[in-house]
Amino acid sequence: MRLQGFGHPLFNGVPHVVRRNDPYWRNPTVVKKSASLERPRGINHAAYRCRDAEQTRWFYEDVLGLPLATAPVFEDVPGTGERIPYMHLFFQLGNGETIAFFDQPETADESKFARAHSFDRHLALEVPDEASLLAWQKQINEAGVSCLGPVDHGFVKSVYMYDPNGLQVELTCRTGAWEEEMSDPARARASIAEWSQRMRAEKERRFGAAAIDRRSRRR
Numbered sequence: 001m002r003l004q005g006f007g008h009p010l011f012n013g014v015p016h017v018v019r020r021n022d023p024y025w026r027n028p029t030v031v032k033k034s035a036s037l038e039r040p041r042g043i044n045h046a047a048y049r050c051r052d053a054e055q056t057r058w059f060y061e062d063v064l065g066l067p068l069a070t071a072p073v074f075e076d077v078p079g080t081g082e083r084i085p086y087m088h089l090f091f092q093l094g095n096g097e098t099i100a101f102f103d104q105p106e107t108a109d110e111s112k113f114a115r116a117h118s119f120d121r122h123l124a125l126e127v128p129d130e131a132s133l134l135a136w137q138k139q140i141n142e143a144g145v146s147c148l149g150p151v152d153h154g155f156v157k158s159v160y161m162y163d164p165n166g167l168q169v170e171l172t173c174r175t176g177a178w179e180e181e182m183s184d185p186a187r188a189r190a191s192i193a194e195w196s197q198r199m200r201a202e203k204e205r206r207f208g209a210a211a212i213d214r215r216s217r218r219r
């Protein structure tokens with residue numbers, strides 16, 4: 001079975017401490033919605049740079065089983081018109097979403113492919129259940145790619161590896177706790193309010209208040 005799609009939203013491990021007397025809890029921010037617009041329905045593509053198209057094809061198609069869908073070559077960079085050729089390749093997940101890569105050697109060097117910290121950048125792909133997760137882990141290790149875990153995060157279980165481009169790839173399956181975890185936006189907003197208060201001084205030191213409070217260019 002092919003991988004199903006992108007995994008859990010960004011997981012930050014913040015404990016869900018809800019204070020009933022917290023002003024934020026009593027009067028949670030109203031989520032602004034555009035009444036007439038359907039929310040984006042999925043991920044069309046997530047795009048990354050690759051060192052080498054064939055090396056990347058090997059990993060995503062031969063190791064992870066995601067078929068190569070297209071790999072057009074372009075001679076000009078969109079927008080700038082610079083004549084620097086590049087390839088744009090796409091791999092297809094089980095639900096039709098895609099993962100894309102750019103291969104443009106003239107604007108790359110090896111530093112672009114250093115292994116990124118998972119908090120900076122990682123890609124989580126969802127598999128149906130834990131049995132599938134463990135079967136994938138075994139198959140990936142047998143293909144010669146180090147695949148570590150599983151790690152139990154409570155609402156998901158995950159295994160981790162790096163692709164040839166320094167991108168951490170996570171395979172993850174939902175547990176029975178997923179629905180409850182994802183079903184309480186008021187709790188999530190309260191968590192952000194508490195976290196923001198706790199980290200405010202540190203962030204002002206690092207980024208400055210203006211950078212933290214910026215919301216729009218129209219001010």
Ligand SMILES: [Fe+2]
Pocket residue numbers: 011122124170
């Ligand atoms: Fe993750």
